[in-house]
Amino acid sequence: MSSTSSLSEKLDNGPPKHALGKLASLLKRHEIDIENIGDIKKVSLYQSLTKDAEGEAHVHDLVGIQISPAWESGPEWPVIQPGPAIKLPKSAATKKASALKTCVVLPDMQIGYFRNKEGELEPTHDETSISLSLAITKDINPDLVVLVGDNLDLPELGKYRLSPAFQQTTQAAVDRATEVCAQLRAAAPGAEIKWLAGNHEERLTNFMLDNAAAAFGIRAGKRPDSWPVLSVPNLCRLDDFNVEYLAGYPASCVWINEHLKVVHGDLVRSGASTAYAYLKREKVSVLYGHVHRREWAEQTREDYDGPRTVMAASPGCLARIDGAVPSTKGGTDLDGRPLTRYENWQQGLAVVQYEEGDGKFNVEMVTIRDGWSLYRGKEYSQ
Structure with missing residues (x-):
C-alpha cells in the first residue's frame, strides 16, 4: 500500500x-x-x-x-583511430635509364609527442631531419626506399613507467606517421617502399597480447585478407600509399641485393663497436638501425676465391637527440617532461647504388647536423 x-x-x-x-x-x-x-x-x-x-x-x-x-559507454580516453585519409596527387616524375639502381635507407624516426608546459604537443621525432630526408629522397627519385623501423615510438604501449606528459599522444603519433608515409610516396612515386618493424612497433603487438588478447588479430568484418584493426599497417593506412610492412622483429630484413641487407637490429654495443659485433655475426654486408648512432666498419677475409670484404654500418637516426625521446639515460622534471640531455646519437640517412642479384653496391652516408645536410654538392636546410 x-x-x-x-x-x-x-x-x-x-x-x-x-x-x-x-x-x-x-x-x-x-x-x-x-x-x-x-x-x-x-x-x-x-x-x-x-x-x-x-x-x-x-x-x-x-x-x-x-x-x-561509468564504463558502459566505453573508455574515457579516445580509442586509437587510423591516421587521416590523404589523397596523393598524380606525379609526372620519370626515372633515368641506368644499370645501377638506387635505394634510400631512412633510419629510426621515433615519431611521438609529449605535452610541454603550455599543454601543446611537442615532437620526439626531428621534423627538420625528416623534412631534409624527404627532400633528398625526392631529388634522388630512388627505386627502393627502406624504413629501418622504430618509426613510431609508442611510449604509452611500452613496459616502462610513463609520465603524464606522454599520455594520450598515440593518436597524434599515428596521424603524423601516416602523413610521413604519404609524403614519402609523393617524394618517390615509382619506388618500392618497405617498412621494417622495429622493437618499438612491436610494442603494439605485445600490448595487445598482454592486455587485450581477445582482440588480437581482429579484422574488419568479411575482410579476412585485411590487416588487423589495431596494427601499424592498418592504423597508418600503408596500403593507401603502397608501403609494404614487414612484421616480425627482429627476424625480418630487406635484401637490397645478394650481398647487402637491411635489418632494424638487435645488437647494441658501446664505444661505436656495434658494427664490429655485426661483422662477427653476419656473412654479408648489413645496414642496421636501433642504435641511433652513425657507425661504419669493414672486414676483409680470405677464402678459396681470394679476399672478400663485408661492411656493417648504421646511418644514425631521424629522431631528436636532445633527450626528448624517452631512454635509459634521459630524465624528466617534476611534471614529467623530458629534460635536455644530449645523447651520443647522430642524425642521417644512407643512399645505396647497387646492381640487382649477384652484383656490386656502394653505400653513401648522408649526415644531418643542426638542420643542415649536403648530398652530392647540394645543400639542404630549413
Missing part, C-alpha cells in the same frame, strides 16, 4: 534531505563507489504502510535508484 498524494507533494518540492541520505546509505551498503557511476537512469521515491503487532500503522519512506556503470 502506498501514499501517492504526499509523495507527489514531496517530489514537487524537490527531494527531501533524508531521501538523499537514504540514497547515499544505499550506495554505501552495496559498496558502490560514486566514481564508478556513469549515469543515473532513474530515481524513485515512494512510501509503504505497515502495521505493527498492536495494529498501529507506520509509514516508511523508500528509495530506489537505477544506475549505469
